[in-house]
Amino acid sequence: MNCWGFTPSFFGHLKTGFEAFIRNNYENPKAEFYIPSVVNMLIKSGQAGVKVLSCDEQWFGMTYQEDRTFVVDSIRALIHKGVYPQKLW
Numbered sequence: 001m002n003c004w005g006f007t008p009s010f011f012g013h014l015k016t017g018f019e020a021f022i023r024n025n026y027e028n029p030k031a032e033f034y035i036p037s038v039v040n041m042l043i044k045s046g047q048a049g050v051k052v053l054s055c056d057e058q059w060f061g062m063t064y065q066e067d068r069t070f071v072v073d074s075i076r077a078l079i080h081k082g083v084y085p086q087k088l089w
Contacts, residue, residue, distance in 0.1 A: 004035070004039075010042075010048070013038055013042060013047075013048075014035065014038055017033070017037070017038040017041070018033055021033045060074050075088075
């Protein structure tokens with residue numbers, strides 16, 4: 001699981017990269033713009049660096065409808081353990 005945090009200056013680079021992506025892919029409706037590609041380009045060009053923070057928590061997520069039961073049960077277990085409050089939202 002990746003969770004990204006960016007400084008405000010990154011968004012100018014993101015805008016520039018997205019504009020180039022649109023120019024190059026306007027006829028391809030299945031084309032995808034990958035934020036990590038912009039990050040990689042900035043690292044390779046020496047314009048940015050990345051700091052990786054790790055944790056010991058287990059990640060779970062929902063991609064497919066079939067994942068819902070597992071995710072709901074996992075969140076309920078974390079609430080029961082007191083990791084999350086009873087009312088999250």
